[in-house]
Amino acid sequence: MITESHTLDGAVEPTRWRDRVRAWSGSIAYVRTTDILIALAAASLPWSTTALAVFMLLWLVAVIPTIDWEKFILDLAKPAFALPVALVALAVLGVAWSEAGWAERLQGIKPLGKLLLLPFLLAYFQRSQRGLWVFSAFLVSCTLLMILSWIVLALPQLKLAHTASDGVPVKNYLDQSQEFALCAFALMPPALTALRARQWRIAAGAIALILLFVANMFYVVSARTALVTMPVLLVLFASLHLSRRATRLLFAAVALASLLVWTTSPYLRQRIADVGIEYRAHDTSGIASTAQRLTYWRKSVKFITEAPLFGHGTGAIQHMFTRDAAGQTGLNAEVINNPHNQTFNVAIQWGLIGILLLYAMWTSHVRLFAGRDLVNWIGLAIVVQNITSSLLNSHLSDFHEGWMYVIGVGVAGGMALRARRPEKILADSAARRGCVTHKWCNKRDVVPAKVFGPV
Template sequence: MIELTLSKRFGFPLGRDARFLCADVLAVLAVVMLPWSTSGFTILLLLWLLSLVPLISTADARPLLRVVTRPYCLLPLMMFVLAVVGTLWADAPWQAKLLGVKPLIKLLVIPSLVYHFQRSERGSWIFIGFLSSCTLLMALSWIVLFEPELKLTVTQSAGVPVKNYIDQSQEFALCMVALAPWTVGLYKERRYCATAACAALMFGFIANLAFVVSARAALIYVPVLLIAFAVRYLDRRQSVLLLVAVSVLAATVWSTSDYLRKRVADIRTEYEYSKNNVPKSTGMRLEYWQKSLRFFADAPIFGNGTGSTQTLFEREAVGKTGLAAEVTRNPHNQTLNVAVQWGIVGIVALYAMWASHLLLFRGDGLASWIGLLVVIQNITSSLFNSHLFDFHEGWMYVLGVGIAGGMTLRERRRLATPLASSTSAVLQSERA
């Protein structure tokens, strides 16, 4: 469609390079739109998928087949297949079964992303676009904190111009930690102006999480991401210095941020309410987890089937009040969400997929670092949410793994090519 439009406009057919450029621009626009608009992102993503059709149809099928059969692409596809097959034994309405399959459709995009960005040279555009988009959102977040009427949509939290505070926290925390290696690297190169700019941007994200709005799960996954940074980039002495700096910063934030202290104190308050059978966030999660464990114990091997979670909670709530009467189709824990529907088989598939993606990003470089952060953040935040199945966080995972995975494989191939060429030259000289 895009090729036809441009061909009519300019009077010539698009070549392969132009098609790649169109696809890459659409990918950048989709990622830039993700923090702002669900519908806008979806439209741009569909256009990107359509732009791949001529590229894939004219390419050799063997590279695509090799990508699809690798664990990092095959396991997400198996997760989707498991969800589809799981509808066969679910004792739930078909509408609920389809709703159970829907969150896993996004996993089908991972092979396309990996395959395309293994060939594209513009993967870094995606990360720059996402960082720029989140930076603009962060600036607007500070503005609407003091001028709420400037919000772009109606949101429940102050300082959240669009969507919700959980999505915003996930984005800002990822950008903040992702910038850390560049800040250190620029300082070592004595590029002090660039270092100051990166540090200021990091501080802006930190301050927004501490003083404006943040998800409480960020208190868990941000330290884990910082540990990943220390393990990957710092020696023992530098890690100790980072620990001291983070401790001082945390103490300063804790003593100055009434918002953060209240967020933490609310955990105990909500738990106390739950003991009085009053539905609050902390108590509701505990209730969901306890019931989900029972549902899992009733069908431990293959689970209760796709889309069965809400039906199970509805049956359990009959004749009860308060917390016990709460009904959900999301237990707010990724492992339990999978366990209830597909049992041990689903848990093994989920953790095998996470493990394959962690192994994919075990190398060095920009793409491997960002991909590693995306996977670690998703695993950690999924202790308190079902973020792989949620729209925003789920797409952050799919895009991060797919794009960074393709870039990582491209870099490995580039590094391996000179070695293969030199080996071939040595063998030819020996034969001569």
């Protein structure tokens, strides 16, 4: 009997412990704290890589006890969840056939490692009702950065970090431009909806922020990659949210504004003129960005044709450029570990298999955002921005732009999936009728249609 009692106690205690953990992790305070952590991670992204890493780690630790593992495993069968994990798994397997040294092989896994958090974010924001906190935190943070950018343009001594460019308080102009472009386009649906609802103050505020972000890129500092993505996002926005007449008016206004900016911004004219100078460059002693990219891409194509199916293995990019630079001079002698194109980045290491997984992942994430509300627009803009900018950079593998993708797609994708649930659709329908007939209606799930609804 003593043995049986002891066994019974041993079985009961773990159950009680698990129940306590489940109750604790399900409390309102715990859930709110978890939401605050991911919002702080988004807010810290424009400012600090260390703070971002700390907040993301704390968020992941906080989320793990709340996961319904049975449902999470079922979710992993969905392409949007599974394909990021598959791409990381391919990077791990690619270590086996890599031609690089072991240090480079292990380092080659790191750029894609952040994709492992995408399934957790997608799953979490199917339950969390505070996804807009994350986007609001990022917008406020970028707005403060934009204001400081104008200030340090006039007073460079106020920079928070040593940077090579004027008007860049922290980090670099490449990251700053991607942030500002995304914020400008994320604000367009609220501005349009407010205009249609004749909410003039909201419309004026949103339009003012859009103009300030865009003006900063045209008059202070900008990455040409961001300038390439902006027309793509503009066409996408017009096709989804505007009538033909409104589209014509918008493009006419953009044409006039572009002419005005071109005549009043020496900075922008110089940035465009530099493309021709860089194209003719033959070494890295001066500005040679365009010529460098063309050289990287030409060599990348050669490396890919040598191992088209499985590539040269994880971390092999620098090894391949080092091998090819032997006996060369000028730009051909340059050794890099980033070919400035995400497709080439993947193909050199994992060949056609890697390309198929990369484009399948992008496609699955585009398909997440089929709606036309604010959340779907933000998610779609993030994916399209990443795809477009990855033609000129390895932005999915880069730290800053990669985290923009992971956090943005994870939050918006989870919210979009939650909105498609049958019970959520019924709840929203009941909310529009006044929440009279459905006892499970939760007003916190409902975003006011007049501000954030379909446009």
